[in-house]
Amino acid sequence: MKKLIAFVLLLTLIACAAPQQQRGDTSARTVEPTGNVVDVTIEGFAFNPTELTVNAGDTVRWTNKDSVTHTATGQGFDTGPLNPGQNGEVTFDKPGTYTYKCTPHPSMKGKIIVN
Numbered sequence: 001m002k003k004l005i006a007f008v009l010l011l012t013l014i015a016c017a018a019p020q021q022q023r024g025d026t027s028a029r030t031v032e033p034t035g036n037v038v039d040v041t042i043e044g045f046a047f048n049p050t051e052l053t054v055n056a057g058d059t060v061r062w063t064n065k066d067s068v069t070h071t072a073t074g075q076g077f078d079t080g081p082l083n084p085g086q087n088g089e090v091t092f093d094k095p096g097t098y099t100y101k102c103t104p105h106p107s108m109k110g111k112i113i114v115n
């Protein structure tokens with residue numbers, strides 16, 4: 001059992017260390033999550049929460065609970081069309097403020113602050 005725990009710890013260390021080398025200049029892109037996953041719900045033609053603060057390396061997951069297709073589209077990132085019930089994830093590697101909107105419904109706006 002102790003060996004198993006040690007092995008899992010080792011794998012975790014490797015998994016945490018490896019993605020650092022693969023990161024490029026792109027401020028936000030869709031990759032395997034390396035940090036926390038933070039949820040934004042799309043419901044009633046609105047992003048909830050509208051404004052969200054995360055840490056660099058965190059992934060934001062938008063889940064569409066409406067009956068129409070939405071997107072979360074901002075500076076350097078795009079979930080693409082999210083059909084009802086679908087979700088899309090974007091990992092934010094670089095600190096900054098990212099405003100975004102829904103492409104089919106530009107009045108739907110949100111903001112991600114990355115520390």
Ligand SMILES: [Cu+2]
Nearest residue numbers: 070071102105
């Ligand atoms: Cu929309």
